[in-house]
Structures are given as structure tokens and as C-alpha cells.
Amino acid sequence: MNKAKGLEVSLAIAEAVKQADVDVVAAYPITPQTHIVEELSVYVANGELDAEYVPVESEHSAMSAAVGSSAAGARTYTATSAQGLALMHEILFIASGLRLPIVMTVANRALSAPISIWNDHGDIMSERDIGWIQIFAENGQEAYELTIAAFKIAEDHRVLLPICVNVDGFILTHMIEPINFIDQNEVDKFLPPFKPALTLDPEKPVTMGPVGVPEVYIESRKQCEQALINSKAVVSEVLADWGQRFNQKYRLIERNGAASPKTVFITMGSMGETTMTAVKELEESGQSLGQVRIRLWRPFPKEEFLDAIKDVEEIIVIDRALSPGSHSGPVAQEIKALLYDQPQKPKIHNIIAGLGGRDVTVKDFKKMYEMARNNELDPNYTIWGVRSDA
């Protein structure tokens, strides 16, 4: 890798897409995704990226055009946020159902109403069951690297599924970070040109997206699910290969902090970095705690997760999305369901924090820890930072 260069993370993501030599970009602007797609259109306009840039009239059409171009055998990229992702909803299932390895950045943002351009995970949590591989980046370097790796994972013939790389809106997308870029020839060695399994080629006509009569629908869905389950091994393999080549170790689930902590925070996305600072400061004052980061959200890496918390007494799950009317946030629901079958269960606290871009600081995490210790948190979940005057 080269020396680090300070760059806005959105531009680093665009650079990754360029280095992946995509054939088609179909996108519609929405804050905070815009800088990524603007930069890509500049690359195409300058001839730095030999691709078709399709400036569609909506996100629904962005995903539809992406489906068309991927089905035609073209390496295809798009990016969106919040309302845009929600507008794509219908077609997201079709992209995975047709087994098309589209790569999408989701610059995570809160869903309306009230309209908010700021970060939370409400957008992607509403798309939990779309059958896509879903990864969360913690920082700019990771967002850049995972974007390149995403193409390799999605296009692997054992997978052939779309993938979204989640990047916290503004908190990451608009941050200027030192980024180590990988040489183009190294990227080329890592990521060979896209070899689709089936395409819309008149030389070998295929029918894609036929009617799934009751006799075949379940089997078809089962196959897609199986592909998603199987993709976990491929994600591990590709990330291990990445680690070998570029010296960055990305695990599906990562545990940091004390060797055998009593308490761990569970986080996804950029909050991990703030949590780690809190964990370190608390450790210095003699507390035994750690942090578990979920990098791969779908398929959920059960074994890896259980392994990461096996000796822990208490977990504090931080959700950045609300699941109204449920007993906890979406990540905590996942974990509670998983732990139900386990002989030994840690105590689970669930905090919903940082909705609509509300800042969550090191001090907040310390306070959460203290409240968890003193059993002051709601047994179901606590929405953090709701002002009492509101």
C-alpha cells in the first residue's frame, strides 16, 4: 500500500469503485450519498473510468437499471440512502432473487418523518430480509477496502448475490480521513473481470424472472437463502485473502478490549470507534470490559458471534434503529433470539442510540456502562438521550 492520503471517505469509495473497473453505474442523488456518485460521474466524464453512467430518474429505476445491466453481464454499482433505499425496496428482493452481484453503498441515514438527512441505521434495518449480503464499515479505510472486496465476494460463483456496504452517513461519508490506497495493479490481481454465470445473450437465450408457480417458489427462495448462508464462508475467505495481500485483518465479528471481559458493548458501523475509546478509558480505571463489532450483518455469523461472547457475563447491545412495537432494537432482537438456545446466556441490555444523527459520545458510553452495572436500564430497551423537555 501507498502512503496515506487525506481524503473525504465518499471520494475514497468512488475511487474503490473506479479501481474495480465497473461497467455501469446507475444512480440517483440523495444526501449523504451524493459525493460518491458525483465523483463517479466525473471519472466517467474524464474518461478515467470506462463505464456507462446512467443518470436515472429515481432510485426505483436505479435498482431496476442495475438489475438490467447486471443481467446483461456488466459489473454494476449503485449507491443510495434512506428514502432512496426505501424506494428501491421492491427491486432489492428481485436483485437477490435473480442472483445478480450488484454492489451498493448505503450511506446510512434516518428515514422520514420527520425528514432527517442524518445518520442512523433505520434505512437498512428496514431491508433486513432482502436476501443481500450486508456489511458495515467502521471507518473510511474500511469503507474503501470493503467496497473493492465486495465485488469479489458478490461475483464469486458460489455466491452470486448482491451486496451492500453500509457506511454511516456524514459521520463517515463526509469525514476526511487518511486513506491508504491500493495500487491499481494489486487491485487487478485481486479482482479479475466479472465472469457472470448466465447473461441475457442472444447466442444462448435464457428466460430470467419467470413465474414461480407454487410447485417451485419455495425451492427457488430456498436456493437464494442457501446461497446467502453459504456466502459467509466466501466472505471469510475473501477477507482472509485480503488480509494476506494488504495486511488488513477484517473478521466477520471482531472482539477488542480486555482478554476476558465481564461486559462487552456490541456495535455496528462507526460507533465502534467511539465505543473503543470509552472501553479503553474505563479499562484504565480498572473495569473489565470489551467491545464486539458486527461487521457482517447478513448472513449473520452465528458461530463467530457466540464465540466472541462466550465468556462474557453481560452485554450492552447498541442499536442505531428503532423497531417500533417490538421488545428491542433489531440487533438486540437478533442476539436475543440466538441466545435463547444457548445453555449459558449473558445478561442483555439494549440501548437505542444516535437516531437521526444525535451525537453519541465517549461520555455517553461510559454512562451506559454505569447504568447497566447499576441495573438502571429498562429491561427491554432504553432510547438514549431523549430530552425530558421534549
Next chain:
Amino acid sequence: MLNHPGLENFEKITTKNIPTENYISQGHRACQGCAEILALGMVMKIAGPNTIVANATGCMEIVTSPFPQTAWKVPWIHVAFENTAAVASGIEAGIKALKRKERFKNDPPHVIAVGGDGATADIGLQSLSGALERGHNFLYVCLDNEAYMNTGIQRSSSTPYGASTTTSPTGSQSIGQQTWKKDLPAIAAAHNIPYVATANPGFHLDLMNKVKKALTIEGPAYIHIYSACPTGWRSKPEKSIEISKLAVQTNVFPLYEIINGRLTITKKINKPKPVREYLKTQRRFGHLSDNDINFIQQRTDARMAELQSLESSSQE
């Protein structure tokens, strides 16, 4: 020639050179007398094997693709109801990029998007407009059977005034459909695309020549095809072609084309038949009174006069 440099060496389809090959096979599940599948078959005859079809959800999608069977001999994709123009955009863009990068070896195929009137005039109008405006080199074919047939004959904005459908039923307070048919070809033409036409399988040579022109000319093309539907119109299956012809002979569905903005009526009807003759072939109009029919006659005449004046002004 023919208002477009791309048509200079245009060789017309005649009874002598109609392609014999079909690209939608027999055994599809369309109803008896379905003129929609008939029209689509004609489109495909002209398009030929080097074609990719993107099909919106609707009758044609359903009747041709019950897995594990398919009626399609060319590559075909169905994605959803409202986005087939966007899917076609993606296919066209993908092939273009791959061709430039020398990863697609053969001649670029025709890209044809197919949708019903619901898929086109209502839910898919935005994606159609986007794709036409962006200038993709593709043909959009609207198969207009004047209602949502696949879901059971609900009205669309392309349903004609007075027709009874399951969501615009005739009743003591209603004549049935209360609005006039949306003028989709005019909307397509307003995008200033090089080729727009109306067609009708009752005039198969005219239809096929239009498809051929649309595919010959570079850029987006739109063909709006009148498609009789015995099931939805409650007409006799064996009468579909007769009804199709009557639609033109009564000026209910005039045939014209707009090449680079110049409108030509391609089937001139010197002595139009009264609309009554057309309306009485379909039970969806069975409840209409003489007054209603007179009203439809007046509007039909007025619309035809408008079209004729458009023709003469655009030929000047």
C-alpha cells in the same frame, strides 16, 4: 428519405418477405383470441433472434413464463411491473459498455421493453419518461388492451370512456369509465424521440414496418399497439381481428407515425364507419345509451380532426 436519414435504404415488409420464424413459441397460455400475444409475436418476428426483451409484469409476462416452461426463444427478463423501461436502460447501457470494452463480441442486440397499458400509462410512466429522455437506443412497446387484465379487468388511464371494468363499473350513478383515454403516444412524442407510432395487429404489415423502422432508427422509439382482449372486453375471441380493424375504420384508434417530429397518418380512412359499429362488438360498452354513443362519436371526430391538422402542419 421517409423523414429520417436512417431509413434511406429501408426495405419494406410485404406479404412476400414476412419472416417465417417465430420467437414466441406455440403453447403459451394466452386466452383464445388474444390479440396482445398476436401483436407481440409480430413484433418479435421483425426483431429477430438478436434481441433482448424486458417484459413488465402483466398478461404477456404471465402467459409466456410459467417455470419450468418458457415461450421465449430470445433472452428475456421480467423484473417488476413499473420499471421495464429502466430495466431496458440498464441492459442497453450494460451491453454498450461491454461492447466498448470488447467483452461483448457480436453485434449489439435490439433491446425491446414490453408493457401493458397499466405498466406504461400508469405505474410505469415515470420510468418510461426517464428512459426516453435519456436517449437509450431501445424500443418500448405498449400493448394496450385498455385495462389491467392480468389482475382481472381493472380500469387504467388508457381505458376508453364508457367502458365498464371491475373498478369502473357501470351503475345507476356511473357510465363506467368516466375519463377519456390518456394520449400516451403524444406523451412519448413530447420527449422529442426519433420514432413514435401507433399500430394494430389487424394491420399486420403496417405494424411490422413500424417495428422495423423503430429498430432501424438509432435512439429511443415508442410503439403503442392496440391489443384486443376478448376476456376483458367481453367480445368474441374469433372476432379479435375484425374488432381491431373496426377500431381503425371508425377512427377510434387511428394509425400514425411520428418520425423526427413529423406526423403521418399511415392508414387513411376516407369514409369512417360510425363508432357504434365498433362499440357494439364488445359487451364492456353494452350499457351505453344513444346519447353516450353520440358523445363518443363527437369526441372521436374531434380527435381525428386534431390529428389531421397535426399531420398537415407537420408536413409543411
